[in-house]
Amino acid sequence: MKTGTNVKLFLSVVMASCILWSNVWAGSGAPEEETTVLETLIVTGSGQKTKLLDTNASIHVINRKDIENSGLGNTAELISSIPGVVNQKSSSQTYFSIRGTRSGMSGGPQIYVDGRPINVGVYGYSKIDSIPLDSIEKIEVIKSPSTAKYGPNAGRGVILITTRKGTQSGKSLSGHVSAEYGSWNTRKGDAAISVKQEQFDYDLSAFAEKSDGYRNDDRDIKNIDGRVGWQFDGGRIDWITGYNESFNKYPIGLAEWQVERDPTVVSANTKEDGSGYEMLPNESDEDLFNTILTLDYDKNDLLINSSVGFSRDHQDLSYNKYLNDSTKLDDNYEDDRVENLYDFKASVGKVFSGQSVSNTLTFGLDYRYSDFEQDRVYPYDTEGNNDDSEAAADIDAEKKMFGANFNHELSWNIFKLQSGLRYNYVSYDLTNRVPQSISVDYDSDIDWSISPSVNILDNANLFITWNHSKYYLPMGYYSSNMSYDNAYTRPEDLDPETYDTIEAGWKHQMSKAFNYSLILYYTVVDDKIVSYYEGTSFQGRRNAGTSIHKGVEVEIDGRPRQWIGYRLSFTTIDAEWDEGTAKAYATPDASSTSVSDLSGKTVNYVPEYEYTAGLDFYPFKDTKYGSLTIALDLRGFGKQYEDYNNNLEMSAADFLDAKITWDYKGFQCYLSGTNLFDKEWNRMVNATGKAHSRLTTGSGFYPQDGRYVGIGVAYKF
Template sequence: MIFDKDYYLWIWAVIFAAALSLAPLSATFAGIGEKGSGQNTTRQENARGEHKLESITVTAQKQKENVQDVPVSITVFNAQSIEDRKIESVKDIADFVPNLAIIDNGMSGMGTPSMRGLHVAPYTYTTTTGLYLDGVPMITGAGFEEALIDIERVEVLRGPQGTLYGKNTETGVINIISRQPDNEFKGKVSAAGGEDKKQEMSFSLSGPIQQDKVFFGVAGQYYQKDGFIENTDTGDMVDDREHWFGRAHLRWTPVEELDVSLIVSRLKYDEGDANMNLTEQGAAMFGLDAPLERKVTSNLDGCNKAARNAQSLKLVYGLTDSLTLTSVTTNRVYADRAVSDFDFSSATMMHVVDKDNNYEKISQELRLDSSAEQLKWLIGLYYDKDQNDINVVQDSMVPSMVGVKSRSTSGDAYAVFANLTCPLIGQLSLVGGLRYEQQDQEYEDHMSNFKVDDSWDALTPRIGLEYQFSTAIMTYAGVSKGYRSGGFNNLTTDPEYYSYDAEELWSYEIGVKSVFFNNRLVLNGAVYYMDISDMQVEEAVGPLTSYMTNAAEATAQGIELEMTAKVMDGMTLMAGFGYNNIEFDQFKDINGDYKGNKNPFAPEYTFNIGAQYRHDSGVYARADLIGYGKTYLDKANEYSRDAHEIVNTKIGYETEKFDIYLYAKNLFDKEYDLVGYYGGMYTIYSDPREIGLQAVYRF
């Protein structure tokens, strides 16, 4: 079902009017009171309607705050809400966050975020939305993924986060925080099976090694599922999916004031080829016959052997009751090893081997913060070091398409930052922050021995006001700046295009956070305007030559609304809506003028509408309608994906320790392929329906 924009806005008006008219209500935001915040909370307590609004503490601004007091457009999921929604990946998170989409680029670990309409291709060293796992920054396009096992919460911040997080967070941040082990022994085992021979098994276990002093936590997952794209020559499915995940967590609290956490994790893929194929136009360019739907004739077995390793050491020392010193040291390596048949035929037109691609980042952050009742402030220092190595071999029966690429990019970044919240008059407070960041990078082509270096710096301020009308209603207005790092163009011999500058964004936002009916309904909303300058775009400078340049300017405006309400005991309604309009104000190259066109990979709107019922007898049911608006795939707006909706459902029976569920993702088997990806060459297939059975045991 495809409706126009006015229809969706009308639906939203009805939903909000109905929510405001229903009483008594019992509501909360994502994850609050849906089944209890603790894994061992009994289902009977939750189902009786004892869902008074709890105080959720987040660290979105790197200080502990109630989520309703944070002057940022933010969506928060706790462990239980992740389980209720059957969220299994970062891609699934996007389905429940206004104005966020994760673009499938055909292979696991290569999904790329589009937040408020800004998106970056997967094989780049930057991104517009940062992903942080226990402080480990994932701010490149490669490896933007994480297994969500034994998670305390996920915080999704929308809008520029350049002041506190720095580069490559110009439209937002996704924070994933693992659960801290403590004095209580607890564990969980989950198993699921479903269509296409899906198998998923996970576990978590944590508890004390020494009471009040030393604690441990371990978690792991195995996931396997057959593909849905057939190789007609062999009869095999080529796009099977399989991965392993493991995490170990050691926590030490030698004295009351000191908390030390060491977290080590690994995510490894052992999968088949990409879930994509040529379009008719792409096949014609290779001189091949038009491809069949979800069928290939590849003469090369593709594979994805990528792996991500991460380590995080966090030390928190309480100098006084309100003064805290925090150190976060991290290391992350994403190794991309893959074999791909990009002509998907029995001819050898474009066989690509990613031999030994490594993306490594070491980071260190040191900050001091004060959280006094009247005045909150934070100051910090940051450093990171990057080493990115790309080694690609391309084989073809066409001599001009044979080649070897071996190149690297390395560099350092330094930053100093501060953030402040202070009262002015009455309930009016000032929010301000400033960050200065310097980057030095070097690019080297090992095949030609060509070297070039460059540096970029940025000053990213933030200033705003927040007004507390009452304990239940807070409004805010602010101006903030974000930016995306500059970079280098590969293989160019033209000095004009050796490198390109940073992209900058100014955002103007007004928002409201409100709780009604004695803490039983939450309504949050924001409107924003973004001015993007020195926009990084692919500019055609010759008939067959394009480079990344700063050739465009753009503006965007949008709204974001979220609601959660419980209309009766056990019944909770949830909804989220985002509208975004982003257009080029200036952008042309030798192929045309794109002024007025939409930015690629920017859905016009996103929405989710859900209903959940949890009864004290143990009966559980949930349904979600998830939708995305029309999305253009290229700067000329020649190719696009139409608006689409999918339905997810989940029913089951819950006890204090054991749950069993029947679930469906994409219940009606909706196809929403990206047809025309990469300049009209490729189709990326959407995931088919998945129906499965899941069992969970807690102890």
């Protein structure tokens, strides 16, 4: 029986069991304090709190209970386990793609940690791997948000991470400490303390991790965060500061023969006949400092939400592709990258209430300024062969983003209408040492959204939403196109991507035993970006055409009895080119490139479907021996293509994760496992479409992690 058939059979059994449980045990079972996902409170862009049930969007929430039950080892793995969210990590940096909308080497959704943006660097990647799971209270993944509510570049989605705070414990002194040891000599440690004194509260947390990695992709991460909060009548002020230091050593994309020999060994990559070369891991040494001051006020129907923040990201990157071939050693280079990011936003709103009517108006402004500098050297280039490349890659750049937004929410009996409008102004200024300079402005761009809904049943929400937004490209697209200086990839010809998304959804909170949501989505991406090649030589990026992304998202959860809970998420992702062109190999064995018509082809790196199905068992809880929790999760995805012409296919994959946790009077011991069946799976990057067997060097095989088993202890007070 094929994998896809197994998956469909498993999902059918789980869904049938869910319906049976809801009919048999509705109204009995779980204690009152056990809430369902749809009851979860989230914070909207204007600062108001609302139940997930009442939101007119596809939002997936991971709460503290979900985090504690998950067998996954880090935050990136947990987020990418959400169907529709693909982790396209192929090096030391994490890139999420929601519904297949992300283009290569660029940031996906906007990610905020307690309001601090963590999309940094020339390509807008995230520092999500440095956030320990023990420090997170809640994760909200908004798959198609209104940019008027959530700020610029939200068209690809938004991820909001809320950390644990001392105010949530209700104690004057609280905290936790934990340690874990696992596969590949992985060591993790996390500690936090919180103090509350009258109107003031303080939090301090630290995290460290060292690991040899699955395939010699060593990592060494240190993170510290602090917060001071002041609660006053109607609102609060928070000052949050964090510092992260990370070192990563990781192999670049391997050739097929290297993966077949041993994907876990990097230093033995010379061919068996002694010819060829040895490939070395890249090295990234990075530190990120960020700080933010926030104000939230909600009293007497007046809403005020504002923040001002600063981030500084410094990365030393060593691109160590070759070792023992002197003719290729010159291609190794080192980048020194520094980015300063300034961020400001403020909104003010007013709630007008009457009999059966509520009207909320909110107006806001935001400004983001990024100053980036990159210096490149070729340390092994003794003859100056790469002087021109070095000068072209030495970049000074600025990016400015200004926006004004207006949001309106009208409620009348069972009806609700939400709408938003946003004005954008974005400018880029880049220079290198060739010399070459460009200046690009985008103004008068308008984003908007409209969403009517109706509560035709108690605890149910039927809605339809239409969002229109722009995605403004990262500076790395412009800087790399400058360095290649190709007539087909001129940086001044790049345009932002445009997103039009229609969602229709139904959310229904039936009982503790059975709750579900069903959402249909349809997204049109205009001016979608692709990588441009001449032969197998990358020459930058260009706007290719229009792609259409559509599918169905289903989420079900429940706690039919006190000793068992279940959850199921499933999404289809049908991503297809409506029209467009790319330069790629016509067939896998072709010896020359041609301009390919993309019309009707599947967008590469997008799986056909994704799913997660889980069961939580509570054999005993709050007994004199403590509490025991057993969690099982099956997750997987369908096949996908790695090239524009759909010649090269990556197979479907399924993974099993598990965690056993014992709690006793504040102490916790756990055993967790990820990919327990040790499924081997390679992420492949080869947009040219030329067969891997014909590429002895430079192809992109990235073996993904094998089985990980960890054991940990924690203490909460």
